Amino acid sequence: MDRILILKGVGYRYGSHWALRGISLEIGAGELVGVLGPNGSGKTTLIKIADRILEPPEGTVLLRGQPIQSYKRTRLAREVAMVPQENHFQFAFSSLEVVLMGRFPRMGLLQFEGEQDLAVAFEAMEATHCAELAQRPIDQLSGGEKQRVMIARALAQEPKLILLDEPTSFLDLRFKKEIFELLSSLKKERGLSLLTVSHDIDLSARYCDRIVLLDRGNIYAEGRPGEVLTAQNVEAVYGCPVTVDKNPATGSPRVSIV
């Protein structure tokens, strides 16, 4: 499989505290990988390293075979897009304007959005089912709507890899499922690679091809959801007794707190 992102022995620390240590991880083309782990296990740090918001002092990060440091910011943004956990828009932009911001890395210095940019933006908004929100001010949208607009913005960058930092954290049941359905369809239809960080064990188990279970900055287990999400692993990492069975409807692992 073609590999988009490779992390080799990556470590990152805040002051003297190592948030991540010895992380080696590969993300293939057209793969949906879910990172799970308790609070403070290094999930967000990991995703920030993948977008070079943080530069690790240890290890190497390769993006499409090249060291990630060798990318200029705009070039990086053409390969990797990020859907952040929280978005605060202080000024009134319409949803369409926000999605068009995704065209930033693909436009010249003094350029205005052309037909091509508009077409890409509308296509992205249709793919994420938010085209009808185009004229609505971004700060007046509900959590689920906003998240879809932010994913559309990521798509407008036309990246190879999309990183999502807890994309479902503020959403109710239906929207959680919708977002994961969307991610899964983006993977299948566009061959995109996706890396999500989430607290949602069951949904990650159902939709991700691979699960990475983090424990205090180390990879505790990695592999297919059914292999990684055993009662033993989840108990050890989350420090909470659980049972794991199969979801009768989908057949994916189901974790229940005891």
Added chain:
Amino acid sequence: MRRPMYEGPQKGPLRASRVSTLCLGLSVVLLLTVVFSLMTGTASVTWSQWWRLLTGNADASDPSRLVILKIRLPRVILAGLSGFALSLGGVVFQALLRNPLADPFILGVSSGSAFGAVVGIMLGFSYNLGIPVMAFGGALLTMYVVLFIGQKKMGMESSTILLSGVIINAFFTAIIMFFIATATDDRLHSMLFWLYGDLSQSRFAESALTGPAVLAGFVILYCFARHLNVMTAGEDAALHLGVDVRKAKLVCFLVVSLVVGLVVAFSGLIGFVGLVIPHLARMAFGSDHRLLMPVSALGGAIFLIAADTLARTVISPSELPVGVITAFLGAPFFIYLLRKRGSRWTGS
């Protein structure tokens, strides 16, 4: 490609043609304001005198020629440049700090450059080089101190930066007052000048220096218009989208400090222009900086020329410092914004 129906002509993304149309319209308004301002004043100039002046038939000793060309014109030009620069600075600061209450005056950059200029005068520097350089230095120093205080590990804390700006502003204003109170030096051409902003002593030489610098500053800042759009969503968000945030911030802060520093060196502390005008522009035209920057800058020029015309006519034959007018109009507006919107601006 299927085009959804909600793409109205007005509501679609910004087009270059819209920017140029609006700028052209505002330039016409600016021109009319200039003409009106030149025609208005304590000394009356008759139509026949105007005619002689425009056709180049006026005597060098004609008093109306003196009033219009030597007194009113330089003053109008400097007022326009000051309004342009302060308003532009306001837009850029608001985007960089992601806070609609930021402007060069509130952030202390204006008083910092006034401080630099006053020190320059005390040291007997020349008006053409030394004092502008000191004013720029004062503006930069203030910017640095304010950002340093407000700097957190994970980026800028905008409310802290604003508060430190307010404090620095008070501090420098106190120092300037101290200088004024202790100096009997006639090089201080007007006491009120530094504290309230005064354009009555304008000379052509000042505009000849300020004009090109302000325009160059605008061109540089305008290259960052799209960066600023993206940065209003936060620094991390801007990084995700491919903005070199460090570089963009550095260039923008530097250029605004330079432009504001220059203007303040010659016009004193004129407050609220950088706050009121960008707000009105945002309300009318939205948040895209490719439109917001030129519109605010031109609007600032129009506003300050009008305010200065008012300042020199309202209690004619005496004059008010223009800062009195802008503060008189701007302070209630600021309070209104604070009450209405808090530190958040959502427009619509």
